[in-house]
Amino acid sequence: PNYNPADRVLFIIQQESQEVVRGIKDKWLESGSHQALLTRIERAHEWNVGGQGGESSSESSTSSGGEDDSCCKQDKGEDIILNKHPKGCCAELAALVMRDVRGNKRAWQLIVFQALIGNILVAIVYGILFYGKARKEDHVCHGDDYDPGSCQRYFLVHMAVLSILSINVMFATHAWTTEVVMSETAMFLRERAGGYYKVLPYILAKSLIEVPLVYLMCVSMLLGAYWFVGLRGNFFWLSLEMLVLACTSSSLMYCLCAMSPSRAQAASLAIIPQTLQFGVSGVLLPIREIPVFLQWIKYLCPLYYGLGLLGVSEFHYLFEERDACALETGALWNATCPGVQIRLTALEVMDIHQNHFLWPNLVMCLLLFLGLRLLAVLLLWRKSRYVL
Known part of the structure; x- marks a missing residue:
């Protein structure tokens, strides 16, 4: 396990009912250890206020037991953390980032x-x-060898490769986020309850560490398939678009992990967004075939926008061929270049449009990333507020 025994106890208590937790708290308030701790805190405060120890400190020490007295004599005012000068957000962020590094x-x-x-x-x-x-469509979509059926079939395979890469990115980031967040839940709750840092610096630190690691995953996925398959998009831009998709998808998992008491429950909840994204992103079913009352889900789907980004970059050559045909033949370009028209129609079925790159695809990914991270901050803050 990635937690010490104290974290393990805290993690178990979290899964108990409210009655059990309330009973533990009441027993602690009635215990002698609680009273002794309060006495030590009061004496430390008196020592800090009275300088070298005042009359009130000596009087209270003579009225208490010898064991508490000997313990309290070892407490120096400067050794007791009274949180008079709490660290700022930047200092907490720097400390958390260095710890993760x-x-x-x-x-x-x-x-x-x-x-x-x-x-x-x-x-x-x-x-x-x-x-x-990704290159076989060239032989059957142009010139004398033009075959509508083969052209469409090879192009759909080309689109399937892009969809598989996007799905792999989504699965990898979901698994990575679940592992990182849930393995540190008990430690985070203990440290947050102790006032070591706030929730916002914690999420910011995780996000800063996440970006280079997730980008390595995206580049490694692209390296293994880019030249083998014959993808046509710019390698650098495709990797950045996969990074945007990955970070947006992981933001969704941050929220689910913040709501889950255990790793098993977080993993089971992850099935819900994965299934919904498959259904409404156009991977399993064309967008037009999705029932109207369910199509609104796609506007909250990172995979939908991620495929839009990757599709515009990967199939840029189709938009260039369309523009060249339109420049040559005018309004009759679709009759002159039927292979281009067939493939553009397939892109429209997937809801991939050239003019949708910036809005809504990129902007909505950034908005979802920001909104879901802030929601995760709120959920973790509420979770840490009621630890015990």
Whole structure:
């Protein structure tokens, strides 16, 4: 386990009913340890206020037991944290980031295997499976060898490769977020209850550490499939768009993890957004075939916007061919270039449009990222407020 025994006890208490938790709190308030702790806090405060220890401190020490007296004599005013000068958000953020950096250095072998080697191997398998599929449409969509059926079939395979890469990004980030957040839940609640830091710096630190690691995962996935499949989009832009999709998808998991008391429950809840994203993003069913009363879900779906971003970059050559045909033949370009028209129609079925790159695709991804992270902050704040 990734927590010490004290964290384990706290984690178990969280799963108990409100009556059990209330009973534990009442027993603590009635215990002698609680009273002794209050006495030590009062004496430390008197020591701090009275300088070198005043009359009130000595009088209270003579009236109490010898054991408490000997313990309290060892307490110096400067050693007691009274939170008079709490650290600012930037100081807390820097401390949390450095702690995560040290943790990643210790676990570098696991990170290298998961974020690089594992993803590259999976991507290579897909690359071999779809070897050269992104280029085969050229032979049957132009000139004398034009075949409408083959043109559409090869282009749909090309789109399927892009969808698979997007789905892999989503699954990888969901698993990574669940592992990172849920493994530190008990530690976060204990430290948050102790006032070591606020929730916002904690989420900001996780986000800052997440970006380079997730980008490594995206690059490794793309490396394994880009040249094997013959993708046509710019490698750098595709990797950045996959990063946007990954960070937006992980934001959704931050919220689910913040609502879940255990890793198992967080993993089970992850099935809900994954299933909904498959259904409304156009991967399993064309957007037009989705019932109207369910189509609104796509506007909250990171995979829907992520596919829109990747589709515009990957199929940029189609938009260029369309513009060239329109420049040559005018309004009759679709009759002159039927292969281009067939593939553009397939993109429209997937709701991928060239003029949708900035809005709504990119802007909505950024808004979902920001909104879901702020919601995760609120949920974690509420969760840490009622730890016990």
